[in-house]
């Protein structure tokens with residue numbers, strides 16, 4: 001089976017996608033900046049007879065992305081890239097620092113674009129390939145105290161919708177996934193969400209994506225679809 005590349009695979013949704021796709025028999029390429037969460041996921045996959053490989057990188061660096069993706073392409077047969085890594089800083093626009101603004105734009109927007117640009121020429125040599133961009137309902141509508149995060153997710157939406165058109169009539173599918181709040185480490189260090197019990201478990205969102213993803217241009221996962 002072809003391997004699946006997942007950014008941000010050490011925690012949250014990326015981890016759950018990694019565990020579930022591994023159970024289906026796909027080798028998983030686990031990516032992120034920190035090795036230890038990726039290592040724990042690799043161990044869990046291997047304990048269930050799956051295969052996983054770790055590549056650490058910072059997706060904000062185009063140099064890093066090019067170097068690591070070239071290694072992966074040389075060492076594995078990849079069929080799918082999941083651009084999942086992302087970060088958020090929340091609060092009024094006045095309260096955000098320029099560093100936080102840049103961090104969100106560089107991770108959520110540039111990181112997704114760099115990874116896609118790095119894998120696309122390889123995917124174009126294959127009979128079939130998939131790119132899945134994890135966005136958020138923040139890519140569909142504005143939200144209070146989320147202005148820059150929402151701006152980055154609208155940017156990824158525009159990028160994805162444009163690539164859908166650019167890659168029309170090719171064997172590469174590209175899917176934008178829009179989901180609501182999930183209970184993941186994403187919310188650690190912020191009081192933006194007061195009641196985390198309302199957030200959905202990432203296991204449930206990962207399962208929904210795997211069951212329903214079929215190369216369509218977009219998947220909107222509102223919580224009532226999961227009840």
Ligand SMILES: NC(=O)c1ccc[n+]([C@@H]2O[C@H](COP(=O)([O-])OP(=O)(O)OC[C@H]3O[C@@H](n4cnc5c(N)ncnc54)[C@H](OP(=O)(O)O)[C@@H]3O)[C@@H](O)[C@H]2O)c1
Nearest residue numbers: 008011012013032033034058059085086136181182184186
């Ligand atoms: N949680 C929610 O409510 C929610 C809702 C809708 C959409 N989303 C989106 O879902 C995606 C996954 O988020 P999550 O909730 O699962 O949060 P999470 O647990 O914080 O996962 C984000 C992952 O991205 C990795 N990452 C961050 N910056 C990176 C960088 N520069 N280079 C490489 N990896 C990087 C992190 O690992 P390292 O720190 O080790 O690099 C982390 O494992 C994000 O795109 C998020 O915007 C989240």
